[in-house]
Amino acid sequence: MPQSTVATDICARLSEAIVGALGRAGIEGVQPVLDRPARPEHGDWATNVALVAAGRSGRKPRELADALAGDLRATLADHVAAVEVAGPGFVNFRLGPGWWAELLRQVVAQGTQGFARLDVLAGTRVDVEFVSANPTGPLHAGAGRWAAYGDSLCRVLERCGATVEREYFVNDRGGQVVRFGESLAARRRGDPVPEDGYQGDYVSAWAAEMPADADPVAWGCERAKRDIAETLDLLGVHFDRWSSEKALVDDGTVDDTLRELRERGAVYESEGALWLRSTDHGDSKDRVLVKSDGDLTYLLPDVAYHRDKFARGFDLLVDVWGADHHGYVARMQAAMQALGHDPAQLEVVLGQLVTLERDGQPVRLSKRTGDMLELRELLGAVGPDVARIVFLLQSIETHQTVDLDRITRQSSESPAFYVQYAHARIASLEREAARQQVARQPIGTCDLGVLVHEREAAVLRSLSELPDVVQAAAASRAPHQVCTWVRQLAQRFHAFYHDCPVLRHPDPAVVQARLWLVEATRVGLAIGLDLLGIHTPDLM
């Protein structure tokens, strides 16, 4: 149930009127779809009902649209300035200035905390697991994409009312960490690392810190975990929970899981191994849980881990995985189904991998060979804001190419600066207003009807869209949509700032109205940047 806002109010009013008009035109059962046209000349809202209903009623779209428009013009006279028919048969609505004033008052009244805060996910507990890189070394630069995405997704979900837990699964058990421990031990002795070990320079550095009596695997995992947490901290990403794979084995959770799978008849033995009947639940083949040598595969602890997450009472589990784990999705969902869970409650977001380039050459990201760029280095070069916006610029489901030279050498050209500059300009404007002793009068006493410039209208239009953008970004797990929106708002503000004097305007009424518009823009930028996890500087 969306919270009532100026935007949802007008939407509801328009829908109601359209249904009424359709009824009077003898058309039933058409659900009106309301859209915000891309072009201002197409009005503030538009509906395609005439196009959809024309076929059904045997009338020409334009003709039906004209009839509907006439009806709507009469019914909506109080709220809408104009109803026009355009193109193949769209009905476009132009809102009156009173509506825009109402919106502006609402943004200002609700402020950074309240505006575009929704309750669509109220009462929903969501667990988001992301990054979860192996504790065998520092995070590489590409991991920044998962960190930025996951954290921003959580922020967007929270803005929609969800209770969110950020979780990191530490694979501190199994072949990789054993090899990592062996590499540490070898380096500490001064020996070369084993053939299949970790070659990176960090291994030598860490080995030098390692106490002689330490267990290399346990110590190494802790050391890596600490490094990872520190790096994520630099990016402003904080996890509520670090779950340990080893702990799940040690405390019997894995055994319990296996027992339950057995009881449910979901496993069988063959060739000395224990198999999960994942084909019963849509997987392409059955999967090994316990190898013939008695070792656990990676799958079993991970199944236990997801079972544990469900047991902690979440309504939805979101896993953010790299596309290289695609083949893993079906078996995990099959396992959850075998345990009696609704597979829809486990949602796997597959993110496409990042290619980092330097001098046009791809930068390799291998911990094993030690040939990699650390996330820490990237953050040292460009800072967290630039890093985050770079990773959030694009949809998680498209391949991303990041040119390191460009974002480091020319970080002042980053979109982060563009949007932050808009915020800094607003802060500067407010400082200048204070210096000139121009105070904002209570908004209720201001005549906001003077905001008629097209630059002003564009800013207001952006602001009116934010609640919808937040909801859509949450629903489609796409925080980059917030990024796109923030850039648009910043762009429209810069254009407004350029063309519309605020403090310099001779008419005090215009000065007041514009000051409020500027304040509303500040609110919008602050909300958007907060959802992206980017700072809002007052000075640049």
Add this chain to the structure above:
RNA sequence: GCCUCCGUAGCUCAACUGGACAGAGCGGGUGGCUUCUACCCACCAGGUUGCGGGUUCGACUCCUGCCGGGGGCACCA
């Protein structure tokens, strides 16, 4: 071979889940500060949305066949 994601301006990418003339940034060109921050604004150039069919009033979006690329098809993690 099978599964999956992708292919949009010179480059990096958007495009409100099927809508109107496909939009931004960077790069290129031209102009704009005696001014509330020029890290900004405006204009120009740049496109057969990989290619061919199909569905639809309407397709970057859906279906299908090719072409090209990433990733995956373990008793690794």
